[in-house]
Amino acid sequence: MSDYPLLNGFLTMLWFFLWIMWLMLLFRVITDIFRDDALSGWGKAGWTLFVCVLPFLGVFVYLIARGRGMGERAIRQAQTQEQAFRSYVREAAAEAPGAGSSRADELAKLAGLHDHGQITDTEYEQAKAKVLAA
Template sequence: MDHPLLNAFWMMLWFFLWIMWLFLLFKIVMDIFRSHDMGGWGKAGWLIFVILLPFLGVLVYLIARGGAMGERDMQEATRREKAMQEYIRETAGSGGGGGSNVDQLTKLADLKARGELTQEEFDRAKEKLLAG
């Protein structure tokens, strides 16, 4: 008997599995290039294996190196977060507010108050800070 609803279900299931496999394939290719513990020949070998024998290559890669994929993702996320925070600090410090100069002047004043800087050293550092 012909069951069009069941056929539609199977077609959607296979389409979903195909999309998931493509997503996994792209994730693995990105992981190959992101991996710092492999040399160029290792990366080329895995890439050729994954492209020439896609289903087998993806499964073998997941078995061999899948455990560390999450760690590499976390390292990349941490690196990006640090870069973003550094960019924000640099941008906010050099923006119109002059917050970094105020902070440095406060530090200089504290050093002078503790007696670690003489008045002459303080004045020179303050001039240099305000000029540049």
């Protein structure tokens, strides 16, 4: 026989997951406090102190007073990060050797130069080997 019934196990798991959700909410609020550029340093210090000293009351008051802006700031940060990522990818692709053209395009250009007699057979083979090795 077990001294810990199934309902007690369920309630323990419920409290555990509620505690995890509470911690996630607490850290989200603290992150939002420091993410907000409109708050002064004293405002950030005050909200952080309020949330740390009286966590339940502090978090709920913060959500009531500034909850709407939390979503807007999160969206703005996600858009900024996405724009930065896209510009980095564009810059990296532009700096890559042979950017903007594939191997097939380069081989077609080489074949055209060779067919028109602008490069010799040896030069064509060397350039072709270089393109295929890249």
